[in-house]
Amino acid sequence: MLLGTPYYPEHWPEERWGTDARLMREAGFARIRMGEFAWHRMEPVEGQLDFDWLRRAIELFGQYGLKTILCTPTPTYPAWLHAKYPDIHQVKSNGCVKEFGQRQDACKSHPGYRLYARRIVEKLLQALGEHPDVVAWQTDNELGCHGTARCYCRYCEAAFQSWLRERFVGDIDALNAAWGTFFWSQDYDGFHEISPPRDTADRTGNDGQNPGLVLDFYRFSSDAQIAFQREQIELIRRFSPGRTITHNLMGLFSHIDYFRFACDLDVVSWDNYPFWTNGTNRPPPPLAHDLMRGLKRKPTWVMEQASGAGGWGVFSATPQPGQMRLWAFQAVARGADMISFFRWRSCRFGREQYWHGILYHHGIPQRRYEEVKQIGIEFCALSSELDGSVVESQIAILYDYDSLWALESQPNVVQGFGYAEMAQRFDQALSRLGILVDAVGVASDWGGYKVIMAPCLHVLTPEVADRLKSFVQDGGTLIVGPRSGVKDGENAVVNELLPGLLRELAGCTVTEYDAFSMIPGLEMHVEDGHGKTYRAYALADVLAPEAEEAQVLLTYADHYYAGEPAAIGNPYGQGTCIYLGTVLDDAGIRDLLGPIARSASIPCLDDIPECVEVTRRVKESQSYAFYLNHSADPVRVNLARPGVDLMRGQRLEKRHTIPGLDLVIVKEQRGTTV
C-alpha cells in the first residue's frame, strides 16, 4: 500500500520544496507525481530546454524517501507553440475554435503539435529517463478531458478519411453499403468527400448525422487518442526501461474505449472525485472502481484522490472529517494499491484555484493534513497484510463502448436509459448484496465468471453473440437488458426479429417496443406472478416466449400490453439466458439477481444497512472483509464471518458497531462458512 500526491515544483518557490518534502515524509508519503503541465518550464523558448529545476526537485524529494512518477508534459502546450501554429487548436462540431487557455485543446492530428510533443517527450526522457528516483511514468494527463477526444478540424478530417480507407480496405462502395448512404442521397464517390459529423441544420453535436458515420467517427477519435499515447509509451520503454507506465484515466469518461487504451499500460491508474455525492449517507457509486479494475482485471492505482472540495467556478462541499479517509479506503477495498491525493497544496493562481488540496493556499497543515497522516500510518501498518491481496469477482458486467456510443448519439428515450446508467443499476444492486462485480469488455477474458450481465447490447456483432452463446452453453448465466441486439457493427438496425443475434439464446422475441416514459402521467409496473410488484422506467420491450422451455419471469402490469412478458428466462445448453425488457427499480433488480447469485453459489448478504458497503480482498488463505460506514452516524452490522479487525487489532464476533464515517477490515479465514 502506497501513499502519494501530485506536486508542482513550478508553482512554489524552491525554498519551500524542502518544507513540503518533510511534511510529506512525516505523513508517510512514498510517491510524488510531477511534470504533467510544465512544458513551458521545460522548454521556455523553442529549442531551449531546461530540466535542471526538475532534476533538483526529483532529487530533493528523493532524499526524503519519495520516488517520482514523472509525466510527459503534453496536455498544455506553450504559448510560443500556439503563436507558431495558429491553427494548432481543436475545432468544435459547430466549427468554432477551442481557443488557447484550457488544456488538451491542441489537435492530436496537427503535424506541428505532434512534432513538438514528440520532441519534448524525447528530450525529457533523455534527460531524466534513467534517473534512479524516477520509478514510473504517467503519459500526458486525463487524455480527452473537457470534450477534447473529438476534434472536427481539417487535420482530423484528413486523418478520419485515412482511418476509414483502412477500415473499408479502400472500398468506398463497402462504406456506402455499411452506412446506408442512399438515405438522403449521401452516397460518397471517394473517401476524400467524407467529413466528420459536424453540426447540421438545426442540430448540434452529431445529432443530425448518419448513425454509421457517427459511430465510426467516435471509434476513430478514440483510436487517435490511443495512437497518440502509444507513441509516447514506445519512447518511454526505449529511454526509461524498467519503469511502470500508466495514465490517469477518468472512471466512467466515455469518449475513449478504455479497454483498448489500457492494453498499452502496465497499470491502470485513475482519478477519483466522489465529493459530488457528498452528504447522501450512501456509498459513492462503485461502478468507476469496478470498471477501472476490470480493464486489466488487475489492481489499480488512484492517481488523483479527492483531498478537499473540488470545482472551478463553484466548488463542492468539503469532505467531512473522516470522509477522505473513508473514500480512500473504498478505493483500496475495490482494488487500489496506491492512493495519491490530489493535490498537495491548493494553487493561488489559475483556473483550479478552487480545486482544493490537502493544504489550503496558505500551506499550513490543518485538519485534512492530519487525516492524510492517519491514513499514512494505517497504510504502513496494513501493508504486510494487504500487499499482494486482490479483489476476486465471480460476476461481470459487460461494458461495451460501441453500444454506449450508439446510445449516446441516439438515446432512444429522453432520460432514464443509458449504458452507464443501466450498468450502475446492476452494479449497485449487487453491491447492496455484498457482491463485487468486475466491469469487463466484450473482448476481455471472461474466465472465472459464473454470471455476466449485459446492460444493453445495443450494437452486437456475430463474434460477440457467439462468445455469449458459448458462455451460456458451458453453464454460465447471462442477463441481457432492453434494446439489445438492435444494431449491427455498423450501427444499422438489423433486418430480423429482435433481439436479432440473441433470439435463439434468449428464447424469445420482442413483439413491440415502447418509450412509455414519453406518455405524461403513465406509471409502469411489472409483476413477478408471486405477489411482488416493481416500478419500471423509460421503455419496454414487450416479449413473447419462443423456445419450448422459456419461462416468463415478469409481466407488465400497465398500458395496452398489461399481462405481456417483461422478462423471460431460457435454459440454453448447461446455462441460462435472461432477457429483461425494461429498466427495473432497485428492488426489482435485487430480487432478480439475488436468486441467480445464490444458485451460482456466490455468497450474498441480505441485511447490509443502506449506508454500509461490504467488499473483500483475498490473498492465499486469507480474506479481508471491508465494512465501510458512509453515514455520519454509528451503525450496527452483522459480520459475514468473525475475525480480527486489522485497524484496531481486536477480535470481532457476529455483530459490531462501526462509528460514523469509519470502517473495519476483518481478517477472516478464507473459505470458512458464511
Ligand SMILES: [Zn+2]
Ligand atoms: Zn483536429
